């Protein structure tokens with residue numbers, strides 16, 4: 168019997184991944200990727216070029232017998248288009264912190280409780296609405312030209328469908344804008360206008376398995392999703408599963424029924440891609456903490472992993488707070504990284520490597536504690552993302568997180584989730600693909616060392632950044 172092929176796309180911060188999957192079994196058939204330029208702002212055409220290089224554009228026109236395709240992408244990016252569909256400014260990405268002052272002003276103007284209760288999140292620089300406010304305040308001549316605002320996944324879907332009069336999005340990605348209410352499932356046009364200075368068109372929000380359209384090649388295009396919501400779909404995350412993704416961002420999230428309204432702003436009450444909720448915390452400094460430290464040591468990422476594994480598990484007291492690009496969790500957009508606990512005896516390359524691993528994982532453990540404090544059940548952590556492939560991360564994760572940690576077979580779970588959504592849109596039934604086999608990461612005989620490291624990490628964070 169001929170396979171029915173669906174395709175999933177993950178247009179993430181650093182690259183575009185395209186996976187071809189058997190629609191009936193979920194078996195991975197092909198996987199390709201192409202890099203994106205570095206930076207926190209980008210001309211969206213670079214996303215299209217990578218999408219083409221990774222085979223996505225051809226698949227979207229039916230090459231290889233593709234029946235359906237779904238696009239997932241990095242969340243929050245501001246794609247502000249004029250009346251002819253051209254960007255008025257490079258897209259400001261989730262990890263661009265220039266709109267931090269606007270985030271603080273929006274929070275002050277309406278109050279954190281309103282944002283948490285009505286919109287589900289409290290503005291920080293990552294969220295689209297703050298970027299529109301930045302444009303309005305700093306480039307008013309461009310802001311007045313904005314006709315419509317999209318997110319990265321919306322813009323790719325819109326281009327795949329030949330730039331129809333009405334763009335589309337989905338609830339999971341809309342929930343990360345700051346001008347959409349997960350409670351009413353309606354846009355808050357008033358908040359968008361307050362930020363941008365005038366009204367602007369926004370994409371129609373599709374249901375979980377609604378079709379965005381069909382390409383001239385006959386390929387059904389699904390609604391798409393924000394990347395973390397797509398990962399939850401790809402993993403088949405269940406109540407009690409908390410996904411920790413170590414990609415460019417570090418994210419900690421769960422697919423739940425209960426809505427979250429965290430006025431502290433730590434936990435964002437996003438929507439998932441299946442009609443539920445996706446409470447989430449994100450750090451700006453994910454796997455690139457390890458990559459930057461490897462660069463400082465003059466070694467590649469494999470050698471970095473070996474160095475970290477060779478160090479004492481607590482880095483012999485060396486401690487890094489890896490706020491290398493500013494930080495979102497905790498909300499310290501102007502912070503820089505710090506290295507403390509240095510002694511002549513511990514100033515060794517392996518200790519620096521391990522300190523960066525500990526700094527990354529301790530920050531994610533803090534996020535896990537915040538998620539738990541909002542009533543989200545934590546039965547196990549499912550560890551994904553490029554950084555999860557680090558043997559040094561795998562060695563300490565169970566001890567530092569303090570709960571069972573499972574590692575699925577290496578895979579692009581965001582793109583797989585987008586493919587699963589495409590199969591859902593194709594058939595109208597959620598595909599019951601087999602759940603990936605996962606390996607439980609063995610904890611140490613005692614996690615006392617991890618409790619001590621986390622306490623010292625918290626002490627330094629409070630001492631240096633007062634959070």
Ligand SMILES: Nc1ncnc2c1ncn2[C@@H]1O[C@H](COP(=O)(O)OP(=O)(O)O)[C@@H](O)[C@H]1O
Pocket residue numbers: 179180181182413414415416454455457458468472551552553554555556557558
């Ligand atoms: N073994 C490893 N150890 C540490 N970092 C790794 C390893 N393998 C990949 N990475 C890093 O993971 C990141 C890519 O992960 P990915 O989840 O694809 O990110 P994104 O989805 O944000 O583009 C890159 O920064 C890469 O250098």
Ligand SMILES: O=C(CO)[C@@H](O)[C@H](O)COP(=O)(O)O
Pocket residue numbers: 179180181240241242243261293343394395414415416417418447449453
């Ligand atoms: O801002 C968030 C979630 O709120 C990030 O998770 C982005 O969605 C970027 O994802 P990656 O490129 O790191 O996968």
